Amino acid sequence: MSNNNDLVPGFNDEKDDSLKINLEKINDVDNGLVIYLNGYIDTYNSSFFQKRISKVVESGFVNLIFNCSALNYVSSTGIGSFTAFLKLIKPKGGDIVLLEIQPKVYEVFQLLGFSQFFNIKDSLPDAINFFKQGAPVSESIFPKIFSCPVCSKRLKATRAGRFRCSECKSILAIDQHGQVFLG
CATH class of the missing domain: 3.30.750.24 (STAS domain)
Structure with a gap:
């Protein structure tokens, strides 16, 4: 290299x-x-x-x-x-x-x-x-079920966007590809 x-x-x-x-x-x-x-x-x-x-x-x-x-x-x-x-x-x-x-x-x-x-x-x-x-852009990945990276609470996202975990209140984001990140 x-x-x-x-x-x-x-x-x-x-x-x-x-x-x-x-x-x-x-x-x-x-x-x-x-x-x-x-x-x-x-x-x-x-x-x-x-x-x-x-x-x-x-x-x-x-x-x-x-x-x-x-x-x-x-x-x-x-x-x-x-x-x-x-x-x-x-x-x-x-x-x-x-x-x-x-x-x-x-x-x-x-x-x-x-x-x-x-x-x-x-x-x-x-x-x-x-x-x-x-990554394919497709709405068929929603609703997406995933675990909160902070508290591990099972969550469901119906669309791409930002939201707050119902358990630990961490702000999370999910993109149109279904990828979750802090946000």
């Missing part, structure tokens, strides 16, 4: 030894970029991580594949960063795929209830196909 961080102006202006980030353009996906993460994401470096990815989105890349094969730890704050990226790119027509997540990192996503919010793939071709095919 070559370092193509010059794809995003000013991307390398700031460095953090705990998290190395490399970029690779995906020619098969409109506004697509693979972001290779090496190290860990926690409370101390999440601000650095968020600033770097915000630069990526500001440069027009909204279909992001995070290669997590060399990411050995993510705290709840780090998962919050990924959630913030989803909120940032969804209105721009983009999406996120997490790729090759290590089991101990995936376990944190599951324990916190976030594994259902993210598209998780095992290979780069699978991730690219996700963006090429796109």
Whole structure:
């Protein structure tokens, strides 16, 4: 993998030894970029991580594949960063795929209830196909029954939109594809 961080102006202006980030353009996906993460994401470096990815989105890349094969730890704050990226790119027509997540990192996503919010793939071709095919826009997925990611209460959404969990009062959003996220 070559370092193509010059794809995003000013991307390398700031460095953090705990998290190395490399970029690779995906020619098969409109506004697509693979972001290779090496190290860990926690409370101390999440601000650095968020600033770097915000630069990526500001440069027009909204279909992001995070290669997590060399990411050995993510705290709840780090998962919050990924959630913030989803909120940032969804209105721009983009999406996120997490790729090759290590089991101990995936376990944190599951324990916190976030594994259902993210598209998780095992290979780069699978991730690219996700963006090429796109999720079908169909009202037939509604009503959708799902569990609240915060309190696990079973909920039913009759249409896309924002609403509040009846149990824990968390604000949730569901898009036209049936994907649920905090919101």
